[in-house]
Amino acid sequence: MPVSIQDVADRANVSISTVSRVLNRRNIVNQETRKRVESAISDLGYSPNVFARGLMLRKSHILGLVLPDLHGEFYSEVIRGANLRARELGYNLMISSIVAKDDGSELMAAVGDHGLVDGLAVMISEVNARTRATLEKIKIPLVVLDGDVDGVKHDSVVIDQRTGVVALLRHLIEDCQARRIVFVGGLETNIDTIERLDAYREVTADAGIEVTASDVHHLDYQYDTAFELGVKKVREWARRRAAVFAANDEMAAGIIDAALAAGLSTPDDLPVVGFDDTRVATMTRPRLTTVRVPMSSMGAAAIDLLCQRIENPKRPAVKLSLETELVVRESCGAPSAITS
Template sequence: MSHTIKDVAKQAKVSTATVSRVLNGLSGFSKETEEKVLRAIKELGYQPNAIARGLVSNKSNTVGILFPEVSSQFSSNILRGVEEAVHDLGSSVIVCNTASQGKRTMKYLQLLAEKRVDGILFVSEKMTEEYYKQLKSMKVPVVLVSTESYQYPLPFVKVDDKHAAFTATDYLVKMGHSKIGMIGGNTQDPIAGQTRVDGFKQAMAYNGLAIIEESIIHSPGFSFKDGYIHFPKLLEQSPDLTAIFAASDELALGAISSAHKAGIKIPDELSIIGYDNLPVAEMAIPPLTTVAQPLEQMGRVAAEMLFTMMAEGTIVESRIMPHSVVERDSVKRLSMRRGMLYEHQN
């Protein structure tokens, strides 16, 4: 049997209005009265109705989070950090899988408006004028995660994708490689597509290495399948590569699988570095060297920023998160001697 607020009031011998004030953290009752109400709630196992509480406080105690792909390890890591922070702050999360489709994104934004969420986290998708107008009409705080917008004044949490791609490529150079290729994502993606290609090219130029367009291949996305399909195409265009920077861990793992099918040994014959440091990177054979994004921390920080905006009604500063190279076994160390490559003997 589920009990109501009236049952709690009867048990505590107070009015329903007093029970409501206790539940919503308002004043106007003694410490003794509060203890009586809380004891009655515990004895009856009463669960406050979130919608009813929202009518009193004008809050739903929920935030919405929109992902282009909920099932990915990338999304699940961010979500873990978000949920930890949100639950610690006394709210819940509504998760929406937009599948990077405009119509579905708009549908979910309208749903979140109907649910009267207190704030929104918008993850890894380009902010369009249509989305922004809908968000603005909802009059709730918004924080972007792993994306940013130059056009619209929305705070964000992300790594510097161009700098991180530079770091990955520069690492390969420091490991003795000069014939380096790249498997990138869609260049029409302004967040992680073109910026990571730009970082790759900047690192090559910085180290005095030629930028050969045939050594860069662009895939429609960042998935395992994209890496698997485009790896042989890259080697067909540039057969003399000794190392590859893949713009995501999934691309890198797809390339490693494709290399295995072709009888190419990683890293003995070809080195590969990824981007993200997903849990599966450590499970790969060989374990994948990659550039780490602090995804769980990004989710937690974004949620905390959102709650600050909800509490204070102000815009918070955006956060650029640190990145680093996690060394494993997919990159072979080489050195230059008289123009020839040789393996270090350690």
């Protein structure tokens, strides 16, 4: 039979409550008694039932992380940062995703209403009535990544999208002499796409660069769909002496490969830039000029805010904005590109 907490108490000649205090709050038990209990635990090979302890303490020491997808380096880096920070703070991480056409209500209810996790970090791709209604039901500490939801109590971690796009496009215009820039983004309702497109329109307008409806394309952040678009459009773009701003590195890689398949050169015939600075950016040929997003730091910051909220539920809401960084390589035709 497995060793019980009663066995440990009998071995150490103490009460069950004393064993529990040693397990959970070592500092309130005198040193001699604590050593006796710890010796009994070691001798008997006792392993506490973490779920039973969680029910007793009303804490599971598990944090939840819900993402729009689990595929790709962007999400894996967010997970890596979150997991490392959670372990440093004494928590385990439970990870899931919300599939397309699912508002996540069943998942949120399961983790939020049944005590499975002490706090929840959710990355949202768009804010709508269903998203808001789902998040309003969450009663445990909540951190929203990559956006804000009006009317819902939460902390948030966001990326300074605008600064990154402005730096990238000004580099294209001022250093690479771009006079027409095509935008290739995600879905029109996607939060990142909206922010990056707004900044694109702002910079091109300030520079006096005309943007027509045919210059803006909405895809799904995937290589394949960007390649398919590129097959149809790269010759036209090259003929118009356009540069392409793809709203993530994966789509930028698809455009570059489509240009190569059409016998065109990047950047000579078609400069291309991306966003995120995932490993894809250094695997393309030429290597990709892009904007570095602190993906791992984003996950870690979300866990920090969750744990702070767990410790102090009444503190004011916090919105943390993470900085981006322009990374210049060869795909944009810059006079001198860095080698990172």
